Amino acid sequence: xxxxxxxxxxxxxxxxxxxxxxxxxxxxxxxxxxxxxxxxxxxxxxxxxxxxxxxxxxxxxxxxxxxxxxxxxxxxxxxxxxxxxxxxxxxxxxxxxxxxxxxxxxxxxxxxxxxxxxxxxxxxxxxxxxxxxxxxxxxxxxxxxxxxxxxxxxxxxxxxxxxxxxxxxxxxxxxxxxxxxxxxxxxxx
Numbered sequence: 001x002x003x004x005x006x007x008x009x010x011x012x013x014x015x016x017x018x019x020x021x022x023x024x025x026x027x028x029x030x031x032x033x034x035x036x037x038x039x040x041x042x043x044x045x046x047x048x049x050x051x052x053x054x055x056x057x058x059x060x061x062x063x064x065x066x067x068x069x070x071x072x073x074x075x076x077x078x079x080x081x082x083x084x085x086x087x088x089x090x091x092x093x094x095x096x097x098x099x100x101x102x103x104x105x106x107x108x109x110x111x112x113x114x115x116x117x118x119x120x121x122x123x124x125x126x127x128x129x130x131x132x133x134x135x136x137x138x139x140x141x142x143x144x145x146x147x148x149x150x151x152x153x154x155x156x157x158x159x160x161x162x163x164x165x166x167x168x169x170x171x172x173x174x175x176x177x178x179x180x181x182x183x184x185x186x187x188x189x
Contacts, residue, residue, distance in 0.1 A: 002170040005049055005134045006081075006127055007036055008142055008160040008181065009059040021092065024058045029162065036163040037066035040134055049134035055082040055141070063163065064136040076133075080126025084119065084140040087112035099140075106153040107144075117153075124148035124175050131170050142166055142181070149175040159183045 010029030025033060040049055052068040053076045054060045061075060068075045084102075086095050090112075102110045110116040123144040127135055137145075142160045147153065149168060160166060164181025 002131050003047055003049075003178075004127055004130060004132070004168045004170060004175070005040060006142055006145060006166045006168065006181075007040075007063065007134060007136050008139060008162055008164050009055075009057075009063040009136060010036075011162045012059045022058045025062045029059070030062070032163040033063040034066045036063070036165065037070055039165065040067055041070055049132060051076065051130060051133035052136070053078050053081065053130045053133045054136040055079070055138060057083060057138070060136040060138070064134070067134055076130075078126050078130070078135075080122055080129075081135055081137040081141055083138045084116070084144075085112075085114055087114070089113070103156040105155060107147065107155055108153065110155065120144035120148050127168065128170055128173060128175050145175060146177060146180065149177040 010025045010032035012023040012029060013026040014023040049067070050071065052064050052071065052073055054064040056077050056079050064075045086098065090098055098111070107117040107120050123141050127145050139160055143155060143157050145168070146157050146166065150157070158180050160181045161184035164183070166181040167178040168175045169178055170176070
């Protein structure tokens with residue numbers, strides 16, 4: 001199958017800047033993970049994911065696990081669909097301000113020690129390498145994949161809510177956006 005579902009993780013137990021740099025899900029997030037698994041399992045068989053891929057971060061792995069359990073598969077970890085890398089010179093306290101600034105512009109304008117436009121392409125390549133999968137990822141990585149699929153340059157192309165499902169098709173190796181996931185206000189911006 002060439003369909004790929006990219007899902008933002010459920011609500012985490014803490015937010016950026018907190019002491020826990022790899023939080024799991026809070027009780028609401030755990031319920032969101034079970035709910036999104038049921039939603040994906042209810043899709044017609046021709047559209048239903050048969051693989052589960054996750055960012056290495058705990059909040060994504062925990063969101064992916066109910067679907068993996070229901071499908072009887074192991075969660076595959078792919079760092080390419082992980083969180084946007086923070087510049088090495090920034091500490092955890094500076095990350096929120098850096099992200100807020102980044103969200104106001106284009107991928108090529110993000111300050112740091114990385115080519116963030118190239119990072120978006122690596123995210124999209126990571127997503128595209130998992131046809132037929134449900135890929136559990138992050139707010140910024142979802143925006144990266146959507147930007148590549150649509151040819152956009154804006155960092156915050158949309159505001160995916162927790163466990164929103166964005167749908168892509170894979171055509172000749174390229175991601176084609178079928179549907180953006182549900183949007184909501186977020187702590188990210």
